[in-house]
Amino acid sequence: MRHKKLFFCFFSLCFYVFAQESKDTSFITTQEYGKKLYENPRNIGCIKCHGKNGESEVIATYKNKNKSKIIKAPKINDMDFEAFKKALSKDKGIMPKYNLTEEEIKAIYLYISSKK
Template identity: 50%
Template sequence: MLNKLLLLLIASFLLAKNSWFITNLEYGKMLYNNPRGISCAKCHGIKGKGKTVTHYIKNGKKIYIKAPNIQDIDLNRLKKALFHKYKPKNPIMPVYNYLTDEEIEAILLYLRSKK
């Protein structure tokens, strides 16, 4: 009897586990909006389409600093950008070298869902 009860309990945990945890998409959204630091959305926009971050005046002319559209970025390039292995001229993006591969893949999944 005890074995049947234990088996029933384990089976119910296994069947219900999906509703107890967040999905990769939900985790990607959470990380994109607050990846244990500065939000990706703050510069790249809610949907990853990019936006103007700030501007400055040089020789009387406004110079705009824009974050690029990252909706179509591939996994390898995203990793390079996050770890500063891809060096655009005058990068202003913070380093996110603490994100795991699984977290980066979740962020990418979230970005793909925003197209």
């Protein structure tokens, strides 16, 4: 009887270790990948200007001839993919140019669109 119990314990332990192991090595989802890229792409993070959820965010305020001016990043969590992609490949304005692959753009798009 004692043997059976021991065997069961051992078996449970093995299973537990195996489960933990496969948890650690599991692949990240596209959404998690998109989150990583959004927060830390190969340049300044999108999050710095567009905010945590891609809502419109104020980047800076300043005064010019006694008038308050605001620089804002637009809302980007409810766009269609083509417009999103196009905005990332143009090289003008305040936003820096990124050299992201189609896969990376898709991942960021998927992530940030889930935040609206």
